[in-house]
Amino acid sequence: MDFNTVGMGASTTWTTFSRLGIKAAYAGFPVGFDEAAPDTLRNISPMLAALRGAGVDIARFSLPGAVEVPGVDAGGVTDLTETSIESLETWSEGSLSASVRRKIGKSRRMGAMIRPAEPNDGSLLHGMYAEMIGRHRGRLRYTESYFDALCALAASDARLSIGVVVDGEASPCGFIAAAHARTVSHYLHGGFASRCASLRPGYLAMAWAIERSRDYGSERFNMLTSPKGQPALVAYKESFGGKSYVRRHYDVPLSPVGRFCSWGLGLVNGWRRADR
Incomplete structure (x- = not known):
């Protein structure tokens, strides 16, 4: 293509x-x-x-x-349905619901943490992305070379943040990518390995991406649209303080x-x- x-x-x-x-x-x-x-x-x-x-x-x-x-x-x-966090400068993890804070806290207690993506992580990210698309019976839109280019760019440009979630043994189990601008930051991609679902890597990763966007100085964090027939995904985004329209x-x-x-x-x- x-x-x-x-x-x-x-x-x-x-x-x-x-x-x-x-x-x-x-x-x-x-x-x-x-x-x-x-x-x-x-x-x-x-x-x-x-x-x-x-x-x-x-x-x-x-x-x-x-x-x-x-x-x-x-x-x-x-x-x-698109979901966005407004007034991002006032967002904090402490303002989230008790349920979401427990999931993020559990992930950390189990040893999960986030490291910045490395330039050669494209294949790793594409694999988790493809697994996530397969779980939802979706269509693959992005290639491994696309993720190679994203990782290379993130290493040199602060306008792109890519975080890799690793477990207590430093084994990758999830990722998230966000693009930043002064007016609005956008969630781009995310995924996780199903074997690590109990770690709740998606919750830890989303909180990290929102914090990175707030610290960049963005006014809003746009989580993009959700596919039809996935109300649970909309609810997940709203649980981080997002408003849907x-x-x-x-x-x-x-x-x-x-x-x-x-x-x-x-x-x-x-x-x-x-x-x-």
């Missing part, structure tokens, strides 16, 4: 991915637009026209809220190939929902 980035204006970047001759573009990959500002809505149509002229088959973008975007011929619209995702075909792919994806997603 090949990818590239295309800047449009001062604050909008579209990342294009090409595979099997099909080109898809994502706005603000991987998190989407941070707000449904009037300028963003007004400029969507010219952006889509520019992407069409550049040979893009499908454009995908998302905005917080159940936002209607005028003048867009969407092949599909999906609403998902709707994020609307648009899938816009820009060519005959894009329209066919959009139709096919809708059909496959329907089958998956029926199978579950």
